[in-house]
Amino acid sequence: VIIFSIFSSPFVPLLSLPFHSPLSRAPSDSLFRSFISLSRSLVCSFLSLASSKMMYNEFGGTDEEGVEEEDFIGEYAIDDSLDPLTRLERYHTSDFSLQRLVLVRELVDTAKSAGYDDCVSRLLPISANFVADAEPAVRQMFVEQLYPLSIFLIDKGGEKGYNELINTFLPYAFELLVDKNVEVGASAVNALVKLVELVKPEHIEPQLLNVLVTLAHDDRAEDYRVVAAQLFNELAQRFGPQLCRDVAVKEMTVLAEDLSFTVRRMVACSLGKIGAVIGKQDTVQHLFPIYLQLSKDDIWGVRKACAESICSISETITKEHRPNLFEIFERFTEDVSRWVRVAAYQQLGHLISTCEPGEVTPALLKCFTDMAFQSESGYDSDFAEYCAFSFPAVVQAVGKEGWPGLEQAYLTLIKDVQWKVRKSLAHSLHEIARIVGREIAEKTLTQAFDLFLKDLDEVKFGVVSNISEFMEHLGEAAREKYVPIICGLPSETDNWRLRKMIAQKLGMLAALVSPSVCKRNIAELGIRLLEDSVADVRQSCFRSCALILRRLWQGEPADREAFTAYVKKLKSSQNYQVRQIFVYICQELVDLEMTDPGVQFFEKELLAGFLELGSDRVPNVRLAVARTLSSTLMNSSLKTNAQTLELRSKLQRDDVRDVVYFSSLTVPPKQA
Numbered sequence: 235v236i237i238f239s240i241f242s243s244p245f246v247p248l249l250s251l252p253f254h255s256p257l258s259r260a261p262s263d264s265l266f267r268s269f270i271s272l273s274r275s276l277v278c279s280f281l282s283l284a285s286s287k288m289m290y291n292e293f294g295g296t297d298e299e300g301v302e303e304e305d306f307i308g309e310y311a312i313d314d315s316l317d318p319l320t321r322l323e324r325y326h327t328s329d330f331s332l333q334r335l336v337l338v339r340e341l342v343d344t345a346k347s348a349g350y351d352d353c354v355s356r357l358l359p360i361s362a363n364f365v366a367d368a369e370p371a372v373r374q375m376f377v378e379q380l381y382p383l384s385i386f387l388i389d390k391g392g393e394k395g396y397n398e399l400i401n402t403f404l405p406y407a408f409e410l411l412v413d414k415n416v417e418v419g420a421s422a423v424n425a426l427v428k429l430v431e432l433v434k435p436e437h438i439e440p441q442l443l444n445v446l447v448t449l450a451h452d453d454r455a456e457d458y459r460v461v462a463a464q465l466f467n468e469l470a471q472r473f474g475p476q477l478c479r480d481v482a483v484k485e486m487t488v489l490a491e492d493l494s495f496t497v498r499r500m501v502a503c504s505l506g507k508i509g510a511v512i513g514k515q516d517t518v519q520h521l522f523p524i525y526l527q528l529s530k531d532d533i534w535g536v537r538k539a540c541a542e543s544i545c546s547i548s549e550t551i552t553k554e555h556r557p558n559l560f561e562i563f564e565r566f567t568e569d570v571s572r573w574v575r576v577a578a579y580q581q582l583g584h585l586i587s588t589c590e591p592g593e594v595t596p597a598l599l600k601c602f603t604d605m606a607f608q609s610e611s612g613y614d615s616d617f618a619e620y621c622a623f624s625f626p627a628v629v630q631a632v633g634k635e636g637w638p639g640l641e642q643a644y645l646t647l648i649k650d651v652q653w654k655v656r657k658s659l660a661h662s663l664h665e666i667a668r669i670v671g672r673e674i675a676e677k678t679l680t681q682a683f684d685l686f687l688k689d690l691d692e693v694k695f696g697v698v699s700n701i702s703e704f705m706e707h708l709g710e711a712a713r714e715k716y717v718p719i720i721c722g723l724p725s726e727t728d729n730w731r732l733r734k735m736i737a738q739k740l741g742m743l744a745a746l747v748s749p750s751v752c753k754r755n756i757a758e759l760g761i762r763l764l765e766d767s768v769a770d771v772r773q774s775c776f777r778s779c780a781l782i783l784r785r786l787w788q789g790e791p792a793d794r795e796a797f798t799a800y801v802k803k804l805k806s807s808q809n810y811q812v813r814q815i816f817v818y819i820c821q822e823l824v825d826l827e828m829t830d831p832g833v834q835f836f837e838k839e840l841l842a843g844f845l846e847l848g849s850d851r852v853p854n855v856r857l858a859v860a861r862t863l864s865s866t867l868m869n870s871s872l873k874t875n876a877q878t879l880e881l882r883s884k885l886q887r888d889d890v891r892d893v894v895y896f897s898s899l900t901v902p903p904k905q906a
Contacts, residue, residue: 318344319356326360331369338364338372341379342386350390358402365406370415377410377421381428388432399432400441408445411461419457423464430472443473443481450485456494463489463497467504470511478511483520490524495533502528502539506546517550522558529562534571541566541577548588556589560598567601579605579617583624587631594632599639602628606643609650622647622658626665634670641678648682653690660686660696664703675707687719691729698723698735702742714751717743721759730768737763737774741781749789757782757797764815772815780822784833798839805843810852817855820844821862825904828870837872848881853890860885860897869903 312325312333322337322344337344341361345353364376380403387395407429410422433441446469450462466482473482486508490501505525509517525547529540540562548559563585566578582602586594605621621643629640644666648659663682667675683704686697697704701720705713720743724733740760744752760782763775783801786794804816820843823836848859863882872878885897 317347319348319352322360323356326363331372334364334367334369334372335375338375338379341376342382345383345386350387350395353387354391354394354398358398361402361406365409370413370418373410373413373415374418374421377407377418377425380407380425381432384429384432396432396434399429400437404429404433404441411465412455412457419461423461423468426465427468430469433472438472438474439477442469443477447481447485450489456492456496459489459492459494459497460500463500463504467507470507473511475512478508479516479520482508483512483516487520487524490528495531495536498528498531498533499536499539502531502536503543506543506550509547509550514550514552517547518552518555522547522551522555526558526562529565534569534574537566537569537571538574538577541574541581544578544581545584545588548585553590553593556593557595560595564597564601576616580620583620583628587624587627589631591631591633591636594636596639599628599632599636603640603643606646606650609652609655615652618647618650618652618655619658622650622655625659626662626669629666629669634674637670637674644678645681648685653693656686656689656693657696660689660693661699663697664700664707667704667707672707672709675704676709676712679704680708680712683716687723691727691732694723694727695732695735698732698739701739702746705743705746710747713746714748717747717751717755721755724759724763730766730771733763733766733768734771734774737766737771737778739778740775741778744778744782744785749786749793752782752785753789753793753797757786760797761800773818776815776818777822779819780826783819783823783835784826787833787835802840802843805847810850810855813847813850813852813855814858816843817847817858817862821866824862824866824870824872828866828903837875841872841875841877845877845881848885853893856885856888856890856893857896860888860893864896864899865901869901 312321316324318340322341325333326337328334341357345357348357361376364372367373367376384395384399384403387398389395391398404426407422407426410418411426413419413422430438430442446462446465449458450466452458452462463486466486470478470482486501486505489497492498492501501524505521509521512520525540525543528536531537531540544559544563544566548556551559563578563582566574569575569578579601582598582605586598586602602621605617608617609615625640625644625647629637632640644659647655650656659682663679663686667679670679683697686693688694698720705716708716720736724736727733736759740756740763744756747756760775760779764772764779766772766775779801783794783797786797801816801819804812804819807813807816820836820840823840827834827836844859844862847855848863850856850859859881863878863885867873867878868882882897885893888894888897
């Protein structure tokens with residue numbers, strides 16, 4: 235009773251959220267954690283207060299003696315009768331930080347409900363308080379509101395609203411950039427990057443670039459210069475090539491010599507976007523020397539930052555200068571700091587992917603393949619995970635011709651003791667097959683396929699999720715060999731999510747084999763999955779069953795008789811849910827016939843059963859028919875069919891209101 239008397243409607247849904255639930259406006263994870271921490275602390279405090287009061291009364295205390303506690307509780311109640319703007323004006327200085335957080339969270343809605351004039355005259359003067367709020371979560375939430383607030387003001391106020399962006403919101407964002415709380419500063423950077431999109435070209439230099447230059451020369455605290463280095467890079471696209479060449483490159487050159495290693499580290503991380511804007515020749519001439527200098531810095535943190543940004547540098551320099559970058563990489567792999575070495579190896583796969591096949595040196599490729607054997611040798615086991623994750627990108631870079639240099643590493647990784655390594659490879663198996671082609675896929679990749687199908691469910695799920703895409707790159711004989719194995723997977727697991735994934739992929743597998751193989755293996759599994767105990771599995775099989783039917787109808791009559799008879803029999807089941815399944819399969823079939831009219835048999839074989847269920851005794855079945863009729867049949871060639879029109883007319887006179895509603899809907903056809 236106490237909790238619900240305190241927390242009026244704006245608070246109740248917020249405090250009732252589980253820890254893992256996102257807020258409706260999806261603030262950052264750190265802000266959400268701060269909000270939940272505040273909420274839970276508050277709830278615990280009041281529960282403790284309520285518990286103490288009850289114990290006091292139980293042992294002889296009186297309600298009158300608890301007035302002091304009730305006054306304390308009443309102090310934090312919000313008057314819900316107030317309009318949003320008045321409520322903001324009254325409670326924005328509340329000592330209760332959660333109240334302020336909720337008010338800030340609702341700023342955009344408050345502005346919209348108040349209108350432009352009241353927003354400018356009453357809301358904006360209040361907003362300055364939130365910039366200096368004592369609670370970091372409030373400041374962080376406030377800076378995240380600046381962009382949507384700016385859009386509202388510009389939309390409703392035109393030039394006057396734009397002036398508020400320039401004169402009010404940009405200064406707020408710059409102030410919060412150097413907030414003592416790291417998460418507030420990070421949110422301010424993100425907000426400023428968005429706000430810059432709204433700034434007119436003629437204001438870019440005076441309102442943004444000049445401010446960054448001032449920050450870059452501010453010696454009061456290194457944080458100012460760190461932020462400047464970061465934003466020269468983040469806003470490079472908006473500055474354009476000329477301003478980047480004339481100003482940003484010059485300032486970054488100076489900041490690279492800064493006495494603070496934190497500033498130099500940020501410079502090392504912040505060269506890639508500038509390089510992309512000014513072009514490869516200017517990058518080689520002006521930025522690459524900065525990178526080379528920082529890669530030899532005495533502080534390992536600066537060298538680590540260089541290792542982490544090596545790929546962005548590779549993408550912005552000329553082909554002729556990449557060998558110099560490879561030399562820097564090799565130096566990183568021999569660095570005295572383990573953190574630098576690890577960072578370099580983490581980026582190696584990506585680095586190789588930025589090159590053309592002829593650029594990848596044997597030494598660089600050996601560094602990559604050596605990572606695959608680290609688990610065996612007992613050294614850094616994480617290296618094998620880095621190698622597995624980037625393996626497809628490296629295969630793409632070296633091409634089919636470079637596969638022999640990678641094959642042994644791949645065969646080692648697929649047997650790695652770490653399941654995360656195998657899982658990564660399982661998810662990318664189809665991509666590697668696409669690159670290397672059928673011969674290598676059948677010779678080497680099928681070894682991985684065999685192992686993954688017998689592995690843990692986490693690994694098995696990876697290969698099953700792309701199983702039809704992988705099978706496309708195998709010959710007919712290899713496909714027919716694996717179909718029985720794949721169809722046996724559901725009976726080997728209690729994991730319904732794996733069965734669901736197989737149900738989703740079954741129809742695409744049917745298209746890859748002959749109708750006779752489809753009848754012998756795939757159709758039988760389709761029946762089992764339609765009868766699965768888990769509803770999600772059954773629902774995932776509807777589309778696949780329609781695809782199986784179409785594949786069987788491309789073969790001989792003997793191939794399709796049994797499965798077609800099974801589907802037809804569903805409409806006569808005593809279970810109304812099974813009769814609904816028949817309706818949903820009909821829906822998928824009609825949808826497929828609209829997109830691919832090459833195989834059409836619904837009208838001849840199944841339409842009569844569908845029409846019959848329009849008179850089913852169970853409203854839910856008729857409702858399914860009504861929905862299918864409006865969403866699918868009325869967008870197909872059957873929309874002029876006399877029986878279809880008669881069914882629609884009958885459903886529009888149904889006793890059940892929902893059936894009437896859905897049968898009367900006009901649903902636009904799906905976009906191709």
